[in-house]
Structure formats: structure tokens, C-alpha cells
Amino acid sequence: MFSIGALSDRTGVKIPTIRYYEEMGLMPEPERTAGNQRRYTQAGLDRLGFIKHARDLGFTIEAIRALIDLNDRPDHSCATANAIATAQLDDVRAKIARLQRLETELVRIATHCDGKGRASDCYVLTSLADHGLCETAH
Amino acid sequence: MFSIGALSDRTGVKIPTIRYYEEMGLMPEPERTAGNQRRYTQAGLDRLGFIKHARDLGFTIEAIRALIDLNDRPDHSCATANAIATAQLDDVRAKIARLQRLETELVRIATHCDGKGRASDCYVLTSLADHGLCETAH
DNA sequence: TCTTGAACCTCTAGTTACTAGAGACGTTAG
DNA sequence: CTAACGTCTCTAGTAACTAGAGGTTCAAGA
Structure with a gap:
């Protein structure tokens, strides 16, 4: 399990930005510790990497949302x-x-x-x- | 004298944008009619053309403000x-x-x-x- | 076990350069 | 004189974050 800071260090995405992505529905709401802190799995880390890469290529949040939806439905057409x-x-x-x-x-x-x-x-x-x-x- | 709409038509800058430039200090505050409407002179039109051109070339509002200041002080160095x-x-x-x-x-x-x-x-x-x-x- | 300092939490507001809309008032042609 | 269009101010919204306040939690060392 990764804290939000660990995710930030591994991806280069700043902590407030990760929270912003969560609010925008790009990052899933992660589990929390008893004290309400976010704890991410490898899947969360992978997703943030995906988002980061897409943002670096200039895709909008809207476009990334659509790409993530597709990624989550593997049997869907990739058109x-x-x-x-x-x-x-x-x-x-x-x-x-x-x-x-x-x-x-x-x-x-x-x-x-x-x-x-x-x-x-x-x-x-x-x-x-x-x-x-x-x-x-x- | 030009109304704000006439300025807009002649430069292609939208009316709210002209008012925004005024608020940002790029456009001087023009005279007003008795009914409080803006009336611009040729100088106002020219300035808006200057701003439009600079914006089209990608200069920021900040940069344009500096350029206008220079334009208004002809004896200053152009460095x-x-x-x-x-x-x-x-x-x-x-x-x-x-x-x-x-x-x-x-x-x-x-x-x-x-x-x-x-x-x-x-x-x-x-x-x-x-x-x-x-x-x-x- | 306690302490301390770093990391984390939520919330609000600011950034750039506009754009949209509400509700009221002014201007002008016929 | 009136209809229709132009203009007024004000607030709030856009994209994609970023900064800061004020408070809580975690983890490592004594």
C-alpha cells in the first residue's frame, strides 16, 4: 500500500494534483486508514502513471476520462x-x-x-x- | 467617437473582452455619454488594435502592459x-x-x-x- | 510508551484570459 | 413616442491546477 506522498514521488505528480484527479473522477477513491489517510494499491499507481502520461501528451481531463472508461471495459471496441x-x-x-x-x-x-x-x-x-x-x- | 460595439466590429475583439482589457489597465478609461456608455476616440481604436495584434502573437497581458508603457514614453530606450x-x-x-x-x-x-x-x-x-x-x- | 516532526487531512481562494448570463438602462430609426 | 437593439454592472463559470490556513495522523527514535 502506498501513501499519497509515495504515489507522488513515484510518478512526479504533485499531491494536490492527485487529490484533484480523484475529485474529477480520474483516480478511484482509495481505501483510507483509521485516521482517514489515503492508501493506494499497485492499480492506483498504474492508473496515475496512465493519467500522467496522457497529460504529458496533452490530452484533456475529459479525453483521459473517456480513455480510462475504455481501459476498464476490455471487450469494448477501441474505435x-x-x-x-x-x-x-x-x-x-x-x-x-x-x-x-x-x-x-x-x-x-x-x-x-x-x-x-x-x-x-x-x-x-x-x-x-x-x-x-x-x-x-x- | 466610437461605441464599444463599433470598436468590437472594427477589431474583432469581443465587447466583454474590451471591458476586461480596461479593467486590466490595458485600455484607458474612455469618456462616457450622459447615459454612462463608453465613447472611444481613434487613439482608443489604435490601442485596441495594438493589443489584439500582440495577443494574436501570444504575448501575455503582463507583457503587453509593459509594451504599452514603452509606447507611451517615446524617448525611452527600446531595450x-x-x-x-x-x-x-x-x-x-x-x-x-x-x-x-x-x-x-x-x-x-x-x-x-x-x-x-x-x-x-x-x-x-x-x-x-x-x-x-x-x-x-x- | 511517549514524543516529535514530517506527512497528511479538508477547505477556500487564486491563477490566465476570457466568456456567459441576469436584470436594468440608454440610444436611435421610423 | 415607441420598439428594438445596444450597453451597463455584477456575478459566476471555464481548464487544470497551485497555494495556504488550520488542524490531525503516522512512524521512528528515546
Whole structure:
């Protein structure tokens, strides 16, 4: 049996976050000691690892809840799991594309300004004031 | 003079968001009509455009506040503006790098699962449960 | 067995950048 | 003048935690 602190140490998930996951229904309510402290089994540790990994990959709590439900019903089709993962991949790719456009603009803005001039001539400030100077949409 | 709705239409910033920017000190408190409605000048419109553009580029409210302060003091050095823009660029690049690592993992996870099997054999679920299958750190 | 200090408990509130809604009042075109 | 739409303030909600207060329990050493 593991205390909440032991779970935290093993997974790198902070203690309040573990309690938060419990409240959100991602972690099952564990047994308690006579003094009301949480005691987890190996299954609890495994589940927290699953959640941590999914969060690191950017899945939302909602998506993780759905994945856990599937995990708990082994005879169910995995079509939903595949759909969730694919949606997450699409989302990540969209974010990358957007950030790359921002990167282009920021490079343009930052390289025109060496930080030595005065604010009135600053290209950073001019550029923010005038969207027409931008090369890409954002 | 522009009403808040006119500002919203011209910039694409929603009305409650404009009021929120005012509360955060990014937008100056505009004049009011006898009936207490906000009336903006061209300067107000320009400032909202500046804020919108900066937000679109991912600058935080905090950073925008600093940029606006600089914009209002034209004889000040633009070193701070340059530092803020460069920090934002670094941040964007770090996010891209991280998302690209996630993309790699998600492709691996999603392509191993065609969505037709059962949950017990689902690679999406197996993979989330076992971080050791991952190729990159995240 | 007692003590002490670390770990744990619940609860509330704060974070970022908004968004939604209620209920009341202002403005403007016909 | 009135209808319809715009605007006002205020509160509360969103995601995914994080911080802190004030109190209780556990485990190890004397």
C-alpha cells in the first residue's frame, strides 16, 4: 500500500494534483486508514502513471476520462480510443502550424530591433501597431 | 467617437473582452455619454488594435502592459521591448519543439491502432499505460 | 510508551484570459 | 413616442491546477 506522498514521488505528480484527479473522477477513491489517510494499491499507481502520461501528451481531463472508461471495459471496441488519439494529433499539428507562423513574425519583428534605439523608432512597437507589416496571417 | 460595439466590429475583439482589457489597465478609461456608455476616440481604436495584434502573437497581458508603457514614453530606450519580443520568440520556439516531440509519439501511437480491435489489445491504451514504449522524452 | 516532526487531512481562494448570463438602462430609426 | 437593439454592472463559470490556513495522523527514535 502506498501513501499519497509515495504515489507522488513515484510518478512526479504533485499531491494536490492527485487529490484533484480523484475529485474529477480520474483516480478511484482509495481505501483510507483509521485516521482517514489515503492508501493506494499497485492499480492506483498504474492508473496515475496512465493519467500522467496522457497529460504529458496533452490530452484533456475529459479525453483521459473517456480513455480510462475504455481501459476498464476490455471487450469494448477501441474505435473511440483511436478517434481520441487522432483528434489529439490533429490538435497538436494545428498548434505547431500556428506557432510556426508566429515564429516567422516574431523573428521578423525582433531582428529589426537591436534594442539600442529609442521607443519612438522601435520596430517591435511599430510592428505591433501596424498589422499590415506582417507577412503571414495570424 | 466610437461605441464599444463599433470598436468590437472594427477589431474583432469581443465587447466583454474590451471591458476586461480596461479593467486590466490595458485600455484607458474612455469618456462616457450622459447615459454612462463608453465613447472611444481613434487613439482608443489604435490601442485596441495594438493589443489584439500582440495577443494574436501570444504575448501575455503582463507583457503587453509593459509594451504599452514603452509606447507611451517615446524617448525611452527600446531595450525592454526587444527583450520582451525575444523572450516571446524563445517561448514560441520551446513550445514548437515540445509539440513536435508529442507529434512523433502521437503518430506512433495512433498508427499502430486502426480502431477495429478490442480495447484489451488497443495500442493507444497500452502505450499510455507504458511510458517505456515512447521514443522521445516528454 | 511517549514524543516529535514530517506527512497528511479538508477547505477556500487564486491563477490566465476570457466568456456567459441576469436584470436594468440608454440610444436611435421610423 | 415607441420598439428594438445596444450597453451597463455584477456575478459566476471555464481548464487544470497551485497555494495556504488550520488542524490531525503516522512512524521512528528515546
